[in-house]
Amino acid sequence: MAILQVRNVSKRFGGLQALNDVNLSIEEGKVHAIIGPNGAGKSTLLNCFVGRLIPDTGTVMFDGKSLLGIKPHEINQAGVSRVFQTPEIFGDLSLLENVMIPSFASRDGSFKVNWWNRADREKDVQDHAEAVLQEIGLYEKRHEIADAMSRGDKRRLEMAMCLSQDPKLMLLDEPTAGMSRADTNATIDLLKRLGETRGLTKVIIEHDMHVVFSLANYVSVLAQGTVIAENTPDLIKGDQRVKEAYLGTEAE
Amino acid sequence: MFGLNRNDTLLLIVVALLTMLAPFLLNPFPEGSSLAQFNGGYPDLMQRFVIFGIFAIGFNILFGLTGYLSFGHAAFLGVGSYAAIWMMKLLTMNVVPAIIISVIVAGLFSLVVGYICLRRSGIYFSILTLAFAQMSYALAYSVLTPITGGETGLQPKLSDPRILDAAIGSGVTPRANFFGIEMGTSWQWDWNGWVFTFNAGYYLAAVIMLVAFYLSIRIFRSPFGMMLRAIKTNQNRLNYTGVNSKPYTLAAFVISGMYAGLAGGLLVAMDTQVGPERMFWTASGEVVLMTILGGVGTLIGPVLGAGLIKYMENILSKINEGLLQKWFAFMPETAGDAVVTVLGLFTGKGWHLTLGLLFMIVVIFLPGGLVEGGKRLFGIGRRKKKAPPAASPPPTTTPAE
Numbered sequence: 001m002a003i004l005q006v007r008n009v010s011k012r013f014g015g016l017q018a019l020n021d022v023n024l025s026i027e028e029g030k031v032h033a034i035i036g037p038n039g040a041g042k043s044t045l046l047n048c049f050v051g052r053l054i055p056d057t058g059t060v061m062f063d064g065k066s067l068l069g070i071k072p073h074e075i076n077q078a079g080v081s082r083v084f085q086t087p088e089i090f091g092d093l094s095l096l097e098n099v100m101i102p103s104f105a106s107r108d109g110s111f112k113v114n115w116w117n118r119a120d121r122e123k124d125v126q127d128h129a130e131a132v133l134q135e136i137g138l139y140e141k142r143h144e145i146a147d148a149m150s151r152g153d154k155r156r157l158e159m160a161m162c163l164s165q166d167p168k169l170m171l172l173d174e175p176t177a178g179m180s181r182a183d184t185n186a187t188i189d190l191l192k193r194l195g196e197t198r199g200l201t202k203v204i205i206e207h208d209m210h211v212v213f214s215l216a217n218y219v220s221v222l223a224q225g226t227v228i229a230e231n232t233p234d235l236i237k238g239d240q241r242v243k244e245a246y247l248g249t250e251a252e
Numbered sequence: 253m254f255g256l257n258r259n260d261t262l263l264l265i266v267v268a269l270l271t272m273l274a275p276f277l278l279n280p281f282p283e284g285s286s287l288a289q290f291n292g293g294y295p296d297l298m299q300r301f302v303i304f305g306i307f308a309i310g311f312n313i314l315f316g317l318t319g320y321l322s323f324g325h326a327a328f329l330g331v332g333s334y335a336a337i338w339m340m341k342l343l344t345m346n347v348v349p350a351i352i353i354s355v356i357v358a359g360l361f362s363l364v365v366g367y368i369c370l371r372r373s374g375i376y377f378s379i380l381t382l383a384f385a386q387m388s389y390a391l392a393y394s395v396l397t398p399i400t401g402g403e404t405g406l407q408p409k410l411s412d413p414r415i416l417d418a419a420i421g422s423g424v425t426p427r428a429n430f431f432g433i434e435m436g437t438s439w440q441w442d443w444n445g446w447v448f449t450f451n452a453g454y455y456l457a458a459v460i461m462l463v464a465f466y467l468s469i470r471i472f473r474s475p476f477g478m479m480l481r482a483i484k485t486n487q488n489r490l491n492y493t494g495v496n497s498k499p500y501t502l503a504a505f506v507i508s509g510m511y512a513g514l515a516g517g518l519l520v521a522m523d524t525q526v527g528p529e530r531m532f533w534t535a536s537g538e539v540v541l542m543t544i545l546g547g548v549g550t551l552i553g554p555v556l557g558a559g560l561i562k563y564m565e566n567i568l569s570k571i572n573e574g575l576l577q578k579w580f581a582f583m584p585e586t587a588g589d590a591v592v593t594v595l596g597l598f599t600g601k602g603w604h605l606t607l608g609l610l611f612m613i614v615v616i617f618l619p620g621g622l623v624e625g626g627k628r629l630f631g632i633g634r635r636k637k638k639a640p641p642a643a644s645p646p647p648t649t650t651p652a653e
Binding site: 108116120 | 255256257470471473474475476477478479481482484485486488489490491492493494495496497499500503
C-alpha cells in the first residue's frame with residue numbers, strides 16, 4: 001500500500017521548471033531512494049513533502065491526507081519526520097534534551113503550556129529519549145552539548161530525534177553528505193539496522209551510489225524535474241537512460 | 253524542596269535570606285561615618301531593587317529563554333502602573349486589587365502587542381516592540397490625557413470616589429496600604445551607631461519578588477521552558493519537530509509582560525504616582541542593560557543586574573564635586589583638583605558614564621554577565637582543589653543559576 005502518493009506535481013521558479021509532472025508512490029515499509037544529478041529537483045520535491053514549498057499543480061497525499069498548504073509542524077504531527085542535509089539540531093542544548101523535545105512534541109502535541117512540571121521528572125519522555133539514544137549509540141554522551149559533537153554524531157543525533165517520534169515516514173536528505181568513507185559506512189550500517197528493527201518507511205535523497213545501492217529497495221531517478229526511470233536497484237544499474245542522464249561514463 | 257532540585261532550592265533559600273536581611277546587608281556602614289552615603293539600605297532604594305528585579309526576571313523569561321529581544325517592555329510596566337493607580341482612585345487604597353489589576357491589564361496589552369510583533373523575529377521584532385512602546389508613551393503623554401493625566405501624570409486625590417474605602421470612612425488622606433498596614437510604615441533599629449530601617453512596603457514587594465522568582469525557576473526547568481530554549485537555538489528545527497513555535501513565543505511574551513505589569517503595579521503601591529516617562533524608551537533599554545549586565549538566560553543574573561544599576565543610579569549620582577573635594581583634600585592641591593575633575597565626570601550626573609564603561613567591560617570580558625564572573629571566581633578556587641582531573645564529570649546543561 002502506498003503511504004505517500006505524489007501525483008502530477010509541477011513547480012516552477014521563474015524561468016526554471018524545477019519539477020515537471022512528477023508521479024511517485026512510496027510503499028509502506030520500503031526504503032525508496034530518489035537519485036538524480038545536481039539540479040534535478042530532488043530537494044525541491046522533498047520540500048514539497050514537508051510544507052516548505054507548495055507545488056504549482058498536483059497533489060501530495062500522505063496516509064490519505066493532503067500535505068499541501070499545511071504547516072511544517074502539522075506535517076510532522078501527521079507522522080512525517082525529516083533529517084536535513086546539514087544537521088539541524090538544538091546546538092545549545094544537551095543531546096538528551098535534543099531528543100526529549102521531539103518526544104514531548106509527540107506526546108503533548110504541537111503546543112502545550114506545561115510550565116509547572118519539571119522536565120527532568122517527566123520520566124516517560126526521559127526514559128524514551130534515553131532508550132533512543134542507546135539504540136543509536138549516543139547514550140554515553142547524553143549530557144554533552146550538541147554543538148560540541150562531531151558532524152557524524154550530529155547527524156546521528158538528528159536521526160535519533162526523528163526516531164524518537166516513531167514516524168510513519170522518515171525523509172532523509174543526503175544522510176551521508178560530507179562524510180568520510182568510514183562515517184558513511186557506519187551510517188549505512190545504522191540505517192540498515194534501524195530498517196531491520198523498526199521496519200520504517202524511508203525516503204532517501206542521495207548522490208552517493210554506494211549508499212543508494214546498499215540501502216534502497218526501490219529507486220526513482222529524477223532528471224531535469226522529471227522521473228525518467230523507476231525500478232529496483234539492480235535493474236536501475238543496467239538502465240541505459242539512467243546511465244546517460246546520471247551515471248554517465250563512470251557507471252559501475 | 254518546593255518541587256525544585258537541590259541547587260535550585262539552595263539558590264531560592266539564599267535569595268530569600270538576602271532579601272529578608274537586606275536592611276542589614278545594605279547598611280554596612282554606621283550612620284554619620286564618611287562611608288554612610290554608600291549605604292543602600294533605605295526603603296525607597298530597597299523597594300526599587302526588588303521591583304526592578306521582578307521586571308528583569310520577567311524580561312529574562314522572554315529574552316533569556318527565547319532570544320526575542322524586546323525593546324518595549326517599559327510599555328507594559330507603564331500600563332500596569334496606570335491600571336494600578338486607577339484602581340486606587342476608583343476602588344480602594346489597598347494595594348492588593350491594584351497589583352492584581354496591573355498584572356491582568358499588562359497581560360492583555362502584551363497579548364495584543366505580542367500577537368502583532370511576533371509576526372517578525374530578530375531585529376524587526378525589536379523595532380516593532382520599540383515602536384509600540386514609543387506609541388504608548390506618546391498616547392499617554394498627550395492623546396489619552398483624560399485617562400493618563402498627560403505630562404503631569406496621576407496621583408490619588410481626596411476627591412476620588414474610592415468606592416470601597418468610602419464605606420469605611422471618608423476624609424482620611426489617601427495612603428497606599430496592605431489591609432491597613434501603610435506601605436510607608438518603617439521601623440528603625442538603632443544599634444551602636446548603625447541604623448537599620450525595616451519598611452512594610454519593602455517586605456511586601458520582597459515577598460512578591462520571591463514568589464515571582466520561584467515561578468521563574470519553575471518555568472526555566474519545565475518542558476515549556478525547554479521549548480523556549482529550543483526556540484532560541486533553532487526555531488526552524490523546532491517547527492519541523494512538530495512544535496508550533498508561534499504560540500510558545502507569544503506565551504513567553506505575555507508572561508514577561510505580566511511580570512512587567514506586576515513591577516509597574518508595585519511601583520505605584522510604593523509611591524502613588526505615575527507619569528508617562530515611565531514608558532519612555534530609555535526605561536525599556538534599562539531592563540535590557542540589567543539583564544545583560546547580570547547574565548542573560550541565568551536565573552539570578554537579572555536580579556543582580558537590576559540591583560547593581562539601581563544602586564549606581566541612586567548612590568553614584570549622589571557623589572557631587574564638593575564631596576569629592578573633601579575626599580581628596582589630603583592630596584596636593586593641583587593633583588587633588590585633577591583627580592576630582594576626572595572622577596567628577598563619572599559621578600553625580602555623569603553616573604551614566606560609569607554605567608556605560610561597566611557595561612562595555614562586562615560585555616567584552618564577561619559575556620555571561622556578573623553570573624559568569626562569579627562562576628569564574630568560584631571556578632578558580634575549585635580547580636585548584638582537584639589537581640589530577642582523572643575523569644572530568646559531564647558538564648551539566650541546565651542553565652546556570
